[in-house]
Amino acid sequence: MDIDAIKLFLSTTAxxxxxxxxxxxxxxxxxxxxIGKVVSVIQNAMARNHVDPTLTKYLGSIVAIALNIALVxxxxxxxxxxxxxxxxxxxxxxxxxxxxxxxxxxxxxxGAFMLVLRPFKVGDFVQVGGVTGTVHELGxxxxxxxxxxxxxxxxxxxxxxxxxxxxxxxxxxxxxxRTAQLAGSVDPLEAIERFKAAVARIPNVSAKKAPEVTLxxxxxxxxxxxxxxxxxxxxxxxxxxxxNEAIVRTCKxxxxxxxxxxxxxxxxxx
Numbered sequence: 001m002d003i004d005a006i007k008l009f010l011s012t013t014a015x016x017x018x019x020x021x022x023x024x025x026x027x028x029x030x031x032x033x034x035i036g037k038v039v040s041v042i043q044n045a046m047a048r049n050h051v052d053p054t055l056t057k058y059l060g061s062i063v064a065i066a067l068n069i070a071l072v073x074x075x076x077x078x079x080x081x082x083x084x085x086x087x088x089x090x091x092x093x094x095x096x097x098x099x100x101x102x103x104x105x106x107x108x109x110x111g112a113f114m115l116v117l118r119p120f121k122v123g124d125f126v127q128v129g130g131v132t133g134t135v136h137e138l139g140x141x142x143x144x145x146x147x148x149x150x151x152x153x154x155x156x157x158x159x160x161x162x163x164x165x166x167x168x169x170x171x172x173x174x175x176x177x178r179t180a181q182l183a184g185s186v187d188p189l190e191a192i193e194r195f196k197a198a199v200a201r202i203p204n205v206s207a208k209k210a211p212e213v214t215l216x217x218x219x220x221x222x223x224x225x226x227x228x229x230x231x232x233x234x235x236x237x238x239x240x241x242x243x244n245e246a247i248v249r250t251c252k253x254x255x256x257x258x259x260x261x262x263x264x265x266x267x268x269x270x
Contacts, residue, residue: 119165127166132147142156
């Protein structure tokens with residue numbers, strides 16, 4: 001064994017390799033820090049210009065992924081690896097991964113379409129993919145919702161975009177749908193006037209749109225009154241529950257009997 005050759009190898013090649021590894025680690029740490037700063041600057045600039053928070057987060061994620069790929073290719077080029085062949089290999093792997101993860105790519109494409117069409121934004125109360133909640137974040141592959149019972153739920157963008165989207169926050173006011181089943185002996189016209197007066201006293205009921213209190217149906221129990229006040233989306237549930245209480249209170253104050261199904265009995269002699 002040639003000791004001098006080993007010493008020469010350690011003093012040149014090994015030392016050079018150690019320096020390159022240390023430099024690559026430094027490039028990675030500094031590069032990641034710079035990427036974070038760039039993404040933060042872009043998002044802050046968009047926020048100052050009052051850009052939609054959904055668009056801000058989505059573009060920030062895309063820029064971060066692109067810069068991280070560029071950083072990895074730069075480090076590989078520093079080691080002397082041909083990045084063109086690596087890019088071709090990456091493209092081939094991308095095709096294979098795309099075939100295997102077609103659903104994920106579909107979610108990504110759906111997220112891009114939603115970003116352009118903007119059927120909802122962060123903070124909206126929506127129903128998407130069969131889930132109802134407040135939009136917390138629109139990600140690259142999924143939309144994050146916070147349900148009314150405070151559960152963080154992620155729905156794939158493909159399912160969101162391919163299903164019915166209901167945006168309850170798009171319009172300033174919503175109509176509350178309630179009904180009151182009355183006994184057959186109750187005068188429905190009197191009940192309508194009493195319910196109108198009771199609903200008008202509920203806090204946060206819309207002053208622009210009058211409550212809709214009408215005779216909805218008549219069944220074996222008696223008349224059915226539709227009680228439909230309007231309210232701002234922020235006060236929907238408060239008005240909803242207060243309307244229920246107003247219906248019960250009105251029936252009690254008026255002394256109306258509980259609705260009972262009516263029956264008809266016929267005696268037939270044989």
